[in-house]
Amino acid sequence: MTLLLAEAGRIQGGWNYVWTAYGLTWGALALYAWSLWLRRPRKEP
Amino acid sequence: MTHALFTVVGLVVVGGGLYLLVRGPASLRAGVAVLGLVLLISGAWYGLSVAPPDREMGNVQRIMYVHVPAQWMALMAVTLNFFCSVAYLFRPGWAKDALAEASAEVGLFFGAVGLVLGSIWGKPTWGVYWSWDPRLTSEAILLVAYAGYLALRRFIDDAERRAVWSAVVGIIIAVDIPIIWFSVRWWRSLHQMQSSPSTVDPDMVRALRWNAFAFLALWLVFLSSRYLIARARTQREVAPPPLAAEVAT
Amino acid sequence: MSAGRPPNLLGATWVLVRKDLLLEWRTRARANALVFFSLATLLLFSFALGPDTTILRRAAGGTLWLAILLASVLALGESFRVEQENAALDGLRLAPADARALFLAKSLANALLLMLLGTVILPVLAALAGVTLVQGPGPMAVVLVLGALAIAGPGTLYAAIASQARARDVLLPLLLFPLLIPALVAAAKATSLVFEGDPMLQFRSWLGLLAGFDLVYWSLGFVLFPRVLED
Numbered sequence: 253m254t255l256l257l258a259e260a261g262r263i264q265g266g267w268n269y270v271w272t273a274y275g276l277t278w279g280a281l282a283l284y285a286w287s288l289w290l291r292r293p294r295k296e297p
Numbered sequence: 298m299t300h301a302l303f304t305v306v307g308l309v310v311v312g313g314g315l316y317l318l319v320r321g322p323a324s325l326r327a328g329v330a331v332l333g334l335v336l337l338i339s340g341a342w343y344g345l346s347v348a349p350p351d352r353e354m355g356n357v358q359r360i361m362y363v364h365v366p367a368q369w370m371a372l373m374a375v376t377l378n379f380f381c382s383v384a385y386l387f388r389p390g391w392a393k394d395a396l397a398e399a400s401a402e403v404g405l406f407f408g409a410v411g412l413v414l415g416s417i418w419g420k421p422t423w424g425v426y427w428s429w430d431p432r433l434t435s436e437a438i439l440l441v442a443y444a445g446y447l448a449l450r451r452f453i454d455d456a457e458r459r460a461v462w463s464a465v466v467g468i469i470i471a472v473d474i475p476i477i478w479f480s481v482r483w484w485r486s487l488h489q490m491q492s493s494p495s496t497v498d499p500d501m502v503r504a505l506r507w508n509a510f511a512f513l514a515l516w517l518v519f520l521s522s523r524y525l526i527a528r529a530r531t532q533r534e535v536a537p538p539p540l541a542a543e544v545a546t
Numbered sequence: 547m548s549a550g551r552p553p554n555l556l557g558a559t560w561v562l563v564r565k566d567l568l569l570e571w572r573t574r575a576r577a578n579a580l581v582f583f584s585l586a587t588l589l590l591f592s593f594a595l596g597p598d599t600t601i602l603r604r605a606a607g608g609t610l611w612l613a614i615l616l617a618s619v620l621a622l623g624e625s626f627r628v629e630q631e632n633a634a635l636d637g638l639r640l641a642p643a644d645a646r647a648l649f650l651a652k653s654l655a656n657a658l659l660l661m662l663l664g665t666v667i668l669p670v671l672a673a674l675a676g677v678t679l680v681q682g683p684g685p686m687a688v689v690l691v692l693g694a695l696a697i698a699g700p701g702t703l704y705a706a707i708a709s710q711a712r713a714r715d716v717l718l719p720l721l722l723f724p725l726l727i728p729a730l731v732a733a734a735k736a737t738s739l740v741f742e743g744d745p746m747l748q749f750r751s752w753l754g755l756l757a758g759f760d761l762v763y764w765s766l767g768f769v770l771f772p773r774v775l776e777d
């Protein structure tokens with residue numbers, strides 16, 4: 253148990269922040285990709 | 298010596314990749330996008346499970362695997378915008394103008410993501426979401442500046458004027474980058490707060506590199522797509538008006 | 547254009563500066579309005595931050611430059627509006643040398659206006675915030691000059707661009723403010739040191755930053771302005 257605590261570093265836990273960060277990153281990438289898709293140039297008829 | 302070589306190779310790869318993605322079919326861009334997605338997911342898996350927690354920062358360190366690549370992508374985009382702006386003023390061309398617009402928007406996107414991630418990282422590390430850290434503060438200023446650049450582009454209807462004036466503004470902003478950096482550092486010099494990982498485990502480096510490549514693939518797709526959007530718009534704007542079906546006498 | 551005579555940069559600049567200043571003098575209403583706007587801004591800041599004079603005193607340096615900066619947006623926006631409305635810019639779209647003279651002239655005229663503004667509101671700020679020029683009027687004058695140049699140089703360039711774009715009233719501050727942050731920081735800090743004394747001799751560094759900023763942006767504006775005006 254102490255080994256686990258020692259391993260985790262001085263800042264305990266923090267997984268909430270990590271998941272928020274990753275979720276935000278993926279969400280932002282998806283949204284931007286979607287905005288590029290919506291704005292894609294259409295061929296003139 | 299190896300640093301210079303690495304930079305040159307990197308430039309060739311990025312430049313060549315961009316060229317291919319712009320000239321190639323949409324399926325190529327889709328393919329690279331899928332590649333990027335695969336790298337992103339596997340990179341996230343690696344960074345979240347295989348890489349160890351940092352001795353000081355613990356698991357919060359894992360945010361660096363997305364924060365740092367995002368910042369790198371923003372920096373690359375902004376540099377590209379500067380070179381396009383300068384090149385445009387020397388020899389105007391719609392391709393340079395379109396690339397300038399694309400790189401500004403892509404740079405703004407990755408910069409905003411990087412800034413937010415830095416702020417999220419800061420909360421458990423420094424205790425606050427915003428500590429006026431010189432790097433993040435400078436970045437915030439630059440993001441506003443590039444938002445202004447994009448606003449300028451939106452508010453000019455004449456394509457040639459838009460190209461010239463954006464190039465001028467792009468150069469002005471880029472020149473301000475070192476000035477902003479130094480002034481903010483002096484402004485904050487009373488209170489230095491830098492935090493880097495105290496351990497550099499090879500798995501950490503691997504996780505960072507993996508995610509960096511993922512971001513690079515997506516950067517290339519975003520940039521080439523946005524370039525094509527900008528290019529199509531200027532082509533529409535400067536196209537000769539369609540001939541009237543009936544000629545008025 | 548007139549043939550023969552080669553363009554004399556300084557001469558052309560001087561002529562244009564005189565024209566602008568004469569225009570300003572004849573329509574003093576604009577300068578007056580700017581002064582009253584700055585004074586109103588000072589009052590706003592005092593009400594927003596006060597009434598504790600400790601805070602006002604600490605914030606005096608920044609308050610001064612914020613008041614000048616906000617007024618400058620109006621001043622700069624106006625400096626091209628006259629030409630814009632009378633389509634005088636078309637007549638002014640000249641050879642690069644003359645465009646450069648125009649840049650120097652307009653920037654100088656704007657800088658002078660801002661220096662005047664700063665000089666006028668300084669005593670009012672001193673009274674409101676309870677500060678004095680501990681370092682004396684000399685250093686204060688230097689800060690005013692360098693700061694005014696910092697705003698006027700890039701501000702004139704951006705005003706020329708914004709005056710011909712849509713949403714120009716928003717575009718000018720949007721473009722100018724992020725750019726000017728280093729100058730604002732330097733001017734505000736330097737002014738605070740004039741008000742409070744400079745035990746650690748930092749005044750020189752901030753002046754250096756301001757002077758460097760001025761040099762870079764006046765050079766850049768000088769080079770780029772003809773491209774902004776060309777058709």
